[in-house]
Each structure stands twice: as structure tokens, then as C-alpha cells.
Amino acid sequence: MAPLPLSTAAATQPPPSTAPDTSQLPPSKKRKTASPGTLHTSTIRTQHTYFHLRLTTIPPPTNPANPASAGPKDLDPLTIRSLLTPPLQAYLGLTGAGMPIDVLKSEGRDVWVRVHGLDARALQAGMAGWVGSVEGGLVPGLGEEGRVKVSWRVVGKGGRLGLGDGSELFG
Template sequence: MSNTTPPRAPPTKTRELTTTTIKSPPFAYLHLSTSTTTPGLDALQVRSYCSSASRQFLGTTGAAIPVDVLSVSSGLGGGGDAWVRVPRADLGAFAGAITAFGGLSSDGGVMVMRVKACGDWLGSLVGGDGEERVWGSSS
């Protein structure tokens, strides 16, 4: 009887150092669409609108929701889009506040926002943004 060992497989060149799964991200993201009669939408207007909406809908609790304005783009004839970040636990209340708010009046114009999309992952929202341009309006 001989002691023979089977040949070893050649070592792989890649190694997995660590694997992480994020089950519940700390933030949620919203894509807001604005319609306004005054041109030149900026981050300050978006922040003011969001704080007014959450304060009216949720009171002091709504005023305490931290809102990060990530991006604002203005349309040619007024209006535009905004991307904001809120804590994940406040997403439902914040989206409800934006939806229920009647709008802001300033400089003779009215600004109204609507929630186009919201979710836990910014990448999925950004990817779905161009879908309307490709496939047409879903409504």
C-alpha cells in the first residue's frame, strides 16, 4: 500500500476579503418634480418648500426631519426637478407631506411639488428616471 495524495488544484488569483450586505440603509431618496411660474429654481427654494410642507403636515415633528438637497435642475419655462435625501424612517411621512401640501406663493408665482419617485436606493431611482423619455409617459 502506498500513501498517495490527490493532486491539488492550482490556487486562485482572486481572494474575497470581505462581504457586506446592507439590509436597511439609513437614508431614503426622493425625486421631486416642481411646477412654478417663476424661473430659476434653486436649492434654497426646494429646502424652504420641503420644510413648509413637513411643518404644516406634521407640525414640530415634521419641522425636525432633516432634508438634504442633493441636486436641483431648472426647466426653461419654470419648474424643474430636485433630488432630496431624508432618513429612511421618515420617508412615508415626508412623502405624504409633500403630496398633501398645496404649494408656496412668492413673487407673484406659485410653486407646487410632486413626488415622481422615492425609495431606499438612489441608483434604482436614477436608472428609472430616463424610462419616461424612452417608453413615454406611463399615465
């Protein structure tokens, strides 16, 4: 038996499509086709939250012989980070210890930091109930004798830096 000859018209026509016809749909209803290698695309907008924190000691440092020595001394960023890690680690474990925190400014015992907006509640909750102790000589202005109890107090919190007059964060 001889094979049937194929018609040239049938061979050049594409097979019928099973996809629904979208030419009659409005533009908002048409499906967008992604490139073959792209599974998902999204834009991440990073929102930050700014905190004004104050390092407090229990009891407050006083030196009756020299009142100027009990005054505030600027904390350096490494000391600030080492004092922020224990409350976060106590609250969230290693996740809290690894939380990215940007130290923006320090003035005396006041510290201004920036965290990712999703970490703001965790930072505030971690600082709220924590009281720790450090060697007196490690933190400037705490004196040289023994261990001193320290804690953090949230003075202000803001969603944007420089919004309005900044009194909610820096006032």
C-alpha cells in the same frame, strides 16, 4: 466564653455559588456577561430613501413675449429647503419642520433629496396634498408679480442610489 477558632480551610474557600452551572450547556445557550458599566449595546444601520421631486406652479408660468424666460431655472439649496419646510410643517408640525433632508441635486425645477428611511412616508405624505403660495420674486423663473401657488410632485422614489440603472429615481 472563648471564641471558636476558625478553620483555615473554611476561611480560604469561596462561598458556594447560587448561579446555575452552565459548563454543560452548548455555547449557544450560555449567557453572555456584559461589562459592569454597559447596560445595552446596539448597532444602528441608517437606511436612506431618495426622492425625485418637481416644483410645480399653478398655473404654469408662461410669458408669451419671451418664452425663454419661462424656462426652468436652477433652484438653490436654501430656496429648496425653504419650500420643503411648509408642507412638512403643515403635515407634522414642528417635527416635520425639523426633519433632516439632504438636497443632493437640483436641475431646473427638479430636485433630488435624501431622507432617513423612517421619514420617507412622512415626506411623501406631506408633499402629496400641499399647495402653498410664495412671492413670485423669491423663486427663480416664477416672475415678479404677486403671489404664485406652488406644490411639490413626487416623480420618483428609491431605496438605494445607483441601484440598477437608476431609472426608477432619475429616469
